[in-house]
Amino acid sequence: MYSYICFITPNADDHKVFVLTRSATKAASVFPASTYPGVTIAEQGDWEACVRGSSAVVNLAGMPISTRWSPEVKQEIKRSRVNVTSKVVKYINHAGNADAQPSVFVSATAIGYYGTSEIHSFDESSPSGNDYLAEVCREWEATARQVNQQDVRLVLLRIGVVLGKDGGALAKMIPLFMMFAGGPLGTGRQWFSWIHIDDLVNLIYESLINPSYKGVINGTAPNPVRLSELCQQLGRVVGRPSWLPVPEFALKAVLGEGASVVLEGQKVLPVKAKDLGFSYRYPYVEDALKAIAQDIPTRLTTRK
Template sequence: MGFPSTPNLKLEPRPRTRRLLRCALSSEPVQPPMTVSITGATGFIGRRLVHKLLSDDHKVCILTRSASKAASVFPASTYPGLTIAQQGDWEACVRGSTAVVNLAGMPISTRWSPEIKQEIKQSRVNVTSKVVKYINHAGNADTRPSVFVSATAIGYYGTSEIHSFDESSPSGNDYLAEVCREWEATACQVNQEDVRLVLLRIGVVLGKDGGALAKMIPLFMMFAGGPLGTGRQWLLLSLVLQTYSIRWDPSHSVFRQMGFDR
């Protein structure tokens, strides 16, 4: 007697098995699971970052001001084991984390009234200040997160039609540059003796399921679009996620090649 046929059965490896297979086929060593606390997790980058971390078998704690919104974006049935922490529980999550990622901030793609401009700035500075305080008060180096990745933006440099900018360029003198300076200055208050601080100045991120591209496509569908720069200034969402995973892992091959591992 043979076994019953199951023509539609697909055997998929579990997430951890897939991760081990990827590591076995690559030159990267298998890294132990991390616990990562994230602000701004319900945003465009944050949602995908949470998904990537969980698929790589890491633990994630979402630091949110609205548990109901976070639960609607990350339903427990789809994201079992995900921790959603309201403000009163942020400190405990930060204390138990390997890394903290700060993505919080009100979207800037809106009409800028004086009140909105103030909210854009304060939504970034206030959350960053709170996270920095919790990291600095998280005990000694053994209990404190080892990495703090805080988002900022290329708006730091201002705008120019003739100049190119790099990390050594000075800050601009417009509103967004002011926001970025205060945002970064607040993040720099973290105790950097035993916490590695990473400031990521992110540009316009493109992804098919939201962000700037979702706002651009309708205009092009109505033949109202046009060239956006030279076409060489794009930043794909997948590259941003890869950058985050590299930045908080000093044992990554990129760091080993550059001599940054410790």
């Protein structure tokens, strides 16, 4: 999942997409013109102009959190989310009259809002946690809420762990399983609230076009699993055992405080998405992993 901000403008037959980024080179490598002829890449100096006349804004900006958390990194994790969101909100609010102002703002946040627990489950009505990521999410959401909600429909997507073949958690796990070194992290009892990338994209699209989608919506699949089950299912679909657990002390030695991202979890349920009638293509993790594994070369996923 790439952290870009997309502004969608109505066109004659389709949508015109502006990808706003702080690095045009990186964005161009993700959205090559030959593959995405309808995408325009815009750097910061052009952001405000892109907002005017756009019908919708999707904000996915934020530095990855699966790294060692030094004080500087923690500051950047928050800054990359809050500052960019603040800038986008300002541009939306100053876009002018209703014809020039986007009618919907879909802003990403994360299930880290709820804190962690092995025994409790969380839905959109649950209170926030009291750890660092919960603090980041609260400030992130509070910034997004500063958008002019009288004229702009706001959707806050609290996104879980995104499963896809490119990047994210599986990109780090699959190579270990291929080398027969896969297994749960820590105890394996931590909850893993996930969503397949296709379902997340569809959820974002529904949030854009359906006026019933507003406020906080959990961007997770309806069937979260323990991490040990995820690893067992992953091993099964790639034809490798899940037998080599990574001890907690080893992860803390490498990631420091950042190890909490993988050692602790939360059981998050998408109550609002289900109430809205959202249809999941991959409600179960086994089906999601099978679909992703189909894109992995057969020689890597079949035992000799």
